[in-house]
Amino acid sequence: MSHPVVQATGVNLHLESGGTPLHILKDVDLTLSSGEVVAVVGPSGSGKTSLLMVLGGLERATSGSIVLDGQALTSLNEDQLAIARRNHLGILFQNFHLVPSMTALENVALSMEIADAGMPWQTIRDRATAALTEVGLADRLTHLPSALSGGEQQRVGLARAMVTAPKLLLADEPTGNLDQETGSRVIELMFGLARTRGTSILLITHDPSLAAKADRQLHMNQGRLS
Ligand SMILES: Nc1ncnc2c1ncn2[C@@H]1O[C@H](COP(=O)(O)OP(=O)(O)O)[C@@H](O)[C@H]1O
Ligand SMILES: [Mg+2]
Known part of the structure; x- marks a missing residue:
């Protein structure tokens, strides 16, 4: 079996809110x-969300270890x-x-830049165009986010996230602002793209029918994962 994309061991996150200490993640x-x-x-x-931030190195765990694609996050400085x-x-x-002043193409291009x-630029533009075409937005390249529907905006978000062929896609309630049918189409698209590229997905969702499509379901309750 190939090595894990991400491995968290004994992760705790303590934060403080207005002088009150909070134990947000417990031995995850x-x-x-x-x-x-x-x-x-x-x-x-x-x-x-805290779990997602810690796994993605956007927030530092208070204790425990996180190894992302073979690299221990605790050993890295902010630049690394x-x-x-x-x-x-x-x-x-x-x-x-999405960046409101940028077109769909520019939003996707930004992540490659x-x-x-x-x-x-030519390579960036070609890849961004291909990524947007894959999510069915070939005819929306020069639209601003404000001229796109919610489902279309999230498909731009998906193209932006996947255009760099990441090992891991972290998705935090990506369908939370979409109706059921649009949401489930975005998820199908996301799973399809991930499958072709071998990308792993951590999908946070409130929707049991979407969670049921995953290989595995985990439950978070008061900072504990089971
Ligand atoms: N920056 C922060 N400072 C203090 N408390 C926070 C911070 N971020 C999140 N929390 C608290 O941590 C707990 C977990 O939040 P979160 O991870 O956003 O939960 P979820 O995504 O499951 O709704 C909540 O009680 C929230 O109020
Ligand atoms: Mg959340």
Whole structure:
């Protein structure tokens, strides 16, 4: 079997809010193997987003170890963390997080420019166009996010996340702002793209019918994962 894409062991996250210490993640263990799709479900406030942030190196765990594609995140400084993120990770947000002043093509291009500053514009444009075509948006390249529907915006988000061929896609309630049918189409698209590229997915969702499509389901409850 190939090595895990991400492996979290004994992860704890303590934060403080207005002087009150909070124990957000409690002894979390999680391993995702290459190409595996894992869904995390659980009530609001249980720590799902915090888990995603810690796994993606966007937030540092207070204790425990996280190994992302063979690299221990605790051993990396902020610059090295940023490099690890852009080389290995794609992230999909509930609120799409597109740059409002940029076209669909520019939004997708931006993620490649960040990942590889030396890439020629022609290559960037061709790849961004191909990524948007794959999500069915070939005729929306020059649209601004405000001129796109929610489902279309999330498909731009998906193209942006996948265009760098990440090892791991972290998706935080990506269908939370979409109706059921649009949401399930975005998820099908996401699973399909991940399968072709061998990308692993950690999918946080409130929707049991979407969670059921994953290889494995985990439950988060008051900071504990089971
Ligand atoms: N930056 C922060 N500072 C203090 N508390 C936080 C912070 N981020 C999240 N929390 C708290 O951590 C808990 C888990 O939040 P979160 O991971 O967003 O849960 P979920 O995504 O499952 O709704 C919540 O009680 C939330 O209020
Ligand atoms: Mg959340």
